[in-house]
Amino acid sequence: MxxxxxxxxxxxxxxxxxxxxxxxxxxxxxxxxxxxxxxxxxxxxxxxxxxxxxxxxxxxxxxxxxxxxxxxxxxxxxxxxxxxIQYHLLANSERPEQVWAQFVAAGQCHQVLNTLSLPIVHTASNTASLHELMVADKPSAAIVPSHIPCPEQLRCIQRNVADSRKxxxxxxxxxxxxEPLMARQDSRWKSSVMLIDDNDHPGLLVDSLKAFAEQDINLTSIVSRPTGDGFGQYHFFIDFDGHEHDPAVQRALAKLSELNQIHWLGSYPAFS
Known part of the structure; x- marks a missing residue:
């Protein structure tokens, strides 16, 4: 339960x-x-x-x-x-002297922060940024999620300030x-797998990509992460189209298992 x-x-x-x-x-x-x-x-x-x-x-x-x-x-x-994900720039003054921003929000609103050219005070969360702005005793601004209403004592000086509108x-x-939490639907399905580099297999990535290509399976993303055991050694996280019960997916996973250890992460409806 x-x-x-x-x-x-x-x-x-x-x-x-x-x-x-x-x-x-x-x-x-x-x-x-x-x-x-x-x-x-x-x-x-x-x-x-x-x-x-x-x-x-x-x-x-x-x-x-x-x-x-x-x-x-x-x-x-x-x-x-x-x-x-979108942010607004709120302020308690027309001429802010500093900007409160959570570090992820700051990274996604780099352009507007560069334009402002003000000192950035990093916070632990977006809600903390808003709180600091509301209690600030000097002219300040804050990067705040767009779904949070602007308090009456503040002003929204710029809307939608993320580097990408999308x-x-x-x-x-x-x-x-x-075990599935939701019934299989007719929509497009995705699957994810973690390819574990536990024996420094030469050509591991190439052989893994070939296993998918031979079954005509489309990869939607692949990202490498260092194992921490040495330079040039990586695990690979892979997203691909298909469901674990599809014959082509089963054949590809069987081939991957022959190459190296894999962590199966599941099949799930693709969000569109």
Whole structure:
């Protein structure tokens, strides 16, 4: 029985919005619980707790702590959701002298911050940025998620300040169990696998790509992560089209298993 849906806090974050999306799919009776760090969220997954974590952003790319966790603590992906990510620039003065910004938000709003050319004060969360702005005793601004209403005592001096107007973060629903949480649908399916480099196999990536190509399977993403054992040694996280019950996927996975150790991460409906 699912008792909790764990995600990165505090309340008001993009992670909470993604968790609310999955909460509706699972049933509103499953409460959302916040953790303060991504490792805490990932390590909380067990037989009664699911997790919602960001895995990829349109601007920043893949979220390294999540991908690295799959190499050592394989979990199962049951669903994905693409959440639009946008920010507004709020201020308590027409001439701010500093900007509060969470480090991820700052990275996704690089252009506007460069234009402002003001000192950046990094915060632990987007909601913390707003709080610091509201209690600031000097002219200040803050990068704040667009879904958070602008308080009456502040002004919105620029809307939609992310570097890309199409900015989006892909969130995934994780479980410790491989059994499906949702019935198979007619929509397009994706699958994910972690290829573990445990024997420094020469040509591992080339041989792995060939296994997919021979079955005419489309790869939607591939990212390398260092093993930590030496330069030039990498694990590979791979997303591809198809379901684990598809014959072509089964043949490709069988070939991959011959090459090296793999961590199967699951098949799930592709978000469109």
């Amino acid at each position: 699912i008792e909790q849906l764990v995600t990165l806090g505090p309340a008001g974050t993009f992670s909470e919005r993604a968790a609310q999306h999955f909460q509706q799919q699972l049933g509103d009776s499953v409460p959302i619980v916040f953790k303060s760090t991504l490792p805490d969220v990932l390590h909380s997954v067990d037989s009664t707790q699911l997790a919602v974590v960001p895995i990829e952003n349109l601007i920043d790319g893949f979220v390294s702590p999540v991908v690295d966790h799959f190499a050592h603590h394989p979990l199962y992906i049951h669903a994905e959701y693409g959440l639009p 900015n989006q973060t892909r969130f995934v629903l994780l479980s410790a169990q491989s």
